[in-house]
Amino acid sequence: MNDFPLPGIVDFLKKVVPFNTLPPAALHEAITATRIAFYPVGERMIRMGEPTGDFLHVVQTGCARVSITDESGEELPVDFRGEGDSFGAVSLLKGGNALFNVTAEEDLIVFLIPKAAVDRLLEAHPPFRRHFGFSLARNFKAVRKSADDQLNLLTRDSQVHVDTFMTGKRVRDLMSTEPLSCRRQTPVREAADMMKQRGVGSIVVLNPEGRPEGILTDADLRNKIIAEGRDLDTPVGQVMSAPIRTVSPRAFSFDALLDMSHFGVSHLIVTDGKQTVGIISEHDFQLASGSSPIGMIGDITRATTVPELVDKRIHIDRVLEMAMQRSGSIKPMVALIAELNDRVTRQFIRVIEREMAAQGYGPPPVPYCWLAMGSEGRQEQTLCTDQDNALVYADDSGADDGSVQRWFLELSKRVVDALERFGIPKCRGGIMASNPQWCMDLSHWQKMFAGWIDDPTPESLRMASIFFDFRAITSEFNGARKLKDALTRMAAGKKHFARVLAKNALNNRPPLGFLRQFVVEKSGEHNNGLNLKLRGLTPVVDAARVLALELGVTSTNTLKRLKAATKKKVLRPDFLAAIDDAYDYINFIRIDHHLKAREAGTQMNNFVDPALLNPMERKVLKESFTVISQLQELMAGRYQSWRVQDR
Structure with missing residues (x-):
């Protein structure tokens, strides 16, 4: 099958990472020798332990299943490619026989790019080379780990089921097709009967143009009809949940699950362009995996005492560890940790507020906001x-007898102690x-922040590196937004502060020496180790913070800050992609x-001995540190040109 039009291949590949980083001439040269192949569903393209052929396979349409074959000959799926x-x-790239089987899960059209063409692209185009270096090192480890876990689960009794959403499945693999639908004027009685007849827990509500505008779920029937005593002839449009949340059928199922968790919904409408093609629910994930972060969130919010909430830690740890072991990228895992920690903190605050009220402390004397700092x-x-963490409360117009702060210090002490019992240690500082x-x-x-900016000292710069990354955990008081707005105004135009902060950010250099050799610790507890956090991640975090303050960016997340700097033309898009890959990879090695x-039951730390990494991991780690060095060079050039006396 070689009659696919050349312009069609170009149009497709220039939208695919990393081919979208190639100049047009290089892309055209690569595809002149590209072949197109069709594989019907069930056909084996690559067989584990056999030669793979000298081609890079890029999926144009369809889905491929990656699997391993165990000693008994049973095939165990570990990933899917779309x-x-x-x-x-x-x-x-490494040579040798295939490490996995690859089979057409659906009818498949694949572009076959010859090894010689791929080698030329790797040699001549660093972004292309970096992508495959990062991706191979991450995915090789993640997929092998997933395969190992599958084998282990066959031979031991475990109460923690394999989470399907971590094995690379797409939304289309789990969604229900042909979702039930009705119009907004449909009586609730009729909609409920339709749901009963179909045996489903939801019905999509369509607007006059036939597009989804809402959804009616079992929970809506319980909470809005039965609990409120409404008439069953009430139009669905009056009680439906809206607006709806949508997801692409090609999205990874884990991303869909994370969206459900973040927005607090149990269903997502699956749309392909303007067409509704299915629906996916928390129940679908539970059927597929036996466990769900949404289920964990429900457990968290139902806890009514501190000990009850502390007991949730073991189950959360199990699911988080399984999630991290199965992902080729650390971003979804870190996002899940943040979501769960936020929920746990908020629930501790709710529970402890009720305890204090019952003990005679009364309600909060003024509105307040719990703040998260640092990572x-x-x-x-x-x-x-x-x-x-920290706490900001509204200015008290009454007598300043210290009673307001005493109330919040009592709350804070209890919350901090509860978080420690939950397994999040107290800050040593x-x-x-x-x-x-x-x-x-x-x-x-506000006065303290102003002092740090107007008179930057080593101590105030250290504090700024922690406190200027604050984020609201509770939302009853908009103190975080007011404080963020004040910080943005204070930092605007303060070149002296930006320059000093940037200089301070350059103190932690990536651990690469002459001829790009690793510079390891020479003595002490972590002899021969690389501090991945201090020498790899912190330089990126610090650079992003400086740029955010200079450019008036209010986001605290490192990647979002760098994306904002890219939109303002401070960073090139291709360089942003390289930084993102480097940061993600170093974090991946650190989490592993x-x-x-x-x-092993040993103390966790951030020091990794490079001798314990395989050759590919060491090579990619050096590439990552090189990218971060380039970011620091950019920062030095940008801010050292600003004279110290510019204030």
Whole structure:
């Protein structure tokens, strides 16, 4: 099958990572030798242990199943590849026979790019080379781990089921097709009867143009009809849940699950362009995996005492560890950790507020907001993290007798202690809301921030690196937004502060020496180790913070800050992609190191001995550190041109 038009291949590949980084001439040269192949459903394209052929396979349409064959000959699926995904790269780049089977899960059209063409692209185009280096090192480890876990689960009794959403499945693999639908004027009685007849828990509500505008679920029937005593002839449009949340059928199922968790919904409408093609629910995930982060969130919000909430930690840890072990990218895992930690913190606050009221402390004296700082504020915390939090409350117009702060310090002490019992250690530096220094009214916070900016000292710069990444955990008081707006105004035009902050950010250099050799610790507890956090991740976090303050960006997340800097033409899009890959990969190695330590029962830390990494991992780690060095060079050039006396 070689009659696919050349312009069609070009149009497709220039939208696919990493081919979208190639100049037009290089892309055209590569595809002149490209072949097109069709594989019907069930056909085996690559067989484990056999030669793969000298081609990189890029999926144009359809879906491929990646699997391993165990000693008994049973095939165990470990990944799925869809439109724009590739396979065969590991064997193509490393040599040797295939590590996995690849079979057409659906009818499949694949572009076959010859090894010689791929080699030329790898040699001449660094972004292309970086992508495959990062992706291979991550995915090789993740897929092999997934396969190992599948084998282990066959031989031991486990109460924790394999989470299907972690094995690369797409929404289309789990969704229900032909969703039940009705119009907004349909009586609830009729809609409920339709749901009963079909045996489903939801019905999609369509607008006059036939597009989804809402959804009626079992929960809506219970909470809005039965509980409120409404007439069953009430039009569906008056009680439906709206607006709806949608997802693409090609999205990874884990991303859909994360959306459900974030928005607090149990159903997503699956749309392809303007067409509704299905619906996916929490129940679909439970059927597929036996466990669900949404189920965990329900457990968290139902807890009514501190001990009950503390008991949820074991189950959360199990699912988080399984999630991390199965993903080729750390971003979804870190997002899930942030979501769960936020929910846990908010529930502790609710429970402890009720306890204090019952004990005679009364309700909060003024509105307040619990703040997350540091990695938690950036939504980038991992398994190896401690508490960084604070509290801001509304300015009290009454007599300043200290009673307001005393109430909030009592709340904060209890919440901090509860979080420690839950397994999140206290900050050794005392950066916690239980410290009177970090539990203040809005005016005092604003004065403190202004002092740090107007007179930057080594200590204030250290504090800024923690506190300027703050984020609201509770939303009853908009103190975080007011404080963020004030910080943005204070930092605007303060070139001296930006320059000093940038200079401070350049103190932690990536651990690469002459001829790009690793520079490891030479003595002490972590001899021969690389500090991945301090020397790899922190330089990126610090650079993003400086750029955000200079450019007036209010987001605290590192990648979002860098994306904003790219939109403002400070960073090139291709360089942003390289930084993103490097940051993600270093974090991936770090999390893998944490998991190994936890499994071995040893203390988790951020030091990795490069001698324990395989050659590919070491090579990609060097590439990652090189990219971060380039970011620091950009920062040095940008801010060292600003004279110290510019204020």
